[in-house]
Amino acid sequence: GDSVTQTEGLVTLTEGLPVMLNCTYQSTYSPFLFWYVQHLNEAPKLLLKSFTDNKRPEHQGFHATLHKSSSSFHLQKSSAQLSDSALYYCALSPNSNNRIFFGDGTQLVVKP
Amino acid sequence: EAAVTQSPRSKVAVTGGKVTLSCHQTNNHDYMYWYRQDTGHGLRLIHYSYVADSTEKGDIPDGYKASRPSQENFSLILELASLSQTAVYFCASSGLFQDTQYFGPGTRLLVL
Numbered sequence: 001g002d003s004v005t006q007t008e009g010l011v012t013l014t015e016g017l018p019v020m021l022n023c024t025y026q027s028t029y030s031p032f033l034f035w036y037v038q039h040l041n042e043a044p045k046l047l048l049k050s051f052t053d054n055k056r057p058e059h060q061g062f063h064a065t066l067h068k069s070s071s072s073f074h075l076q077k078s079s080a081q082l083s084d085s086a087l088y089y090c091a092l093s094p095n096s097n098n099r100i101f102f103g104d105g106t107q108l109v110v111k112p
Numbered sequence: 113e114a115a116v117t118q119s120p121r122s123k124v125a126v127t128g129g130k131v132t133l134s135c136h137q138t139n140n141h142d143y144m145y146w147y148r149q150d151t152g153h154g155l156r157l158i159h160y161s162y163v164a165d166s167t168e169k170g171d172i173p174d175g176y177k178a179s180r181p182s183q184e185n186f187s188l189i190l191e192l193a194s195l196s197q198t199a200v201y202f203c204a205s206s207g208l209f210q211d212t213q214y215f216g217p218g219t220r221l222l223v224l
Contacts, residue, residue: 032210034212036213042217043202043216043217043218044155044202044212044213045214045215045216046212046217049212089154089155093210095207095210097144098160098162098168098209099145099157099160099168099170099209100209100210100213102154102155102156102157103154104153104154105154105155
């Protein structure tokens with residue numbers, strides 16, 4: 001079946017250090033992968049979406065690379081900011097099922 | 113910018129009572145979804161729909177019904193509310209299931 005695994009429930013960083021949030025997936029078909037971000041008391045919103053042509057999506061300093069060989073779509077940023085503190089969801093959309101699958105989320109806390 | 117609205121934004125309900133949560137989108141999207149969010153469980157899919165007058169069960173449909181009377185409107189119904197249904201509920205819409213999901217602001221439901 002289709003599923004997404006985010007191994008870290010909580011990641012705590014000091015401002016200025018690099019960010020890497022892990023996401024691995026299982027899917028029968030070649031899926032689209034997403035990262036959604038949810039700030040405190042707000043709704044989730046799209047941060048990144050994988051491209052079909054293997055380009056690396058980037059937004060607000062974040063980027064993610066889809067590695068089909070390792071079934072991964074890790075989220076990275078070179079330097080964490082206090083405003084990056086939020087809940088991050090990795091999600092998968094297979095080419096079937098009419099729905100997407102969310103991981104359990106990773107809470108990122110950036111400290112001064 | 114896609115627009116999804118939810119009503120009410122918060123509600124206090126009594127155990128055993130009926131609760132209806134409403135969602136309205138002006139995006140001309142075919143796909144609509146209901147999620148619940150609990151601390152430690154991330155987003156869990158309750159029901160979804162890809163065409164008016166038809167709904168599909170998600171991962172946790174027990175205790176919930178859904179209704180899609182038109183493309184724009186999608187309701188979530190708790191016939192007999194229970195304490196365990198206290199959560200934040202998000203509605204979302206997308207043009208295709210592989211596309212970006214646009215979330216409403218959420219409804220905080222407290223069942224006493």
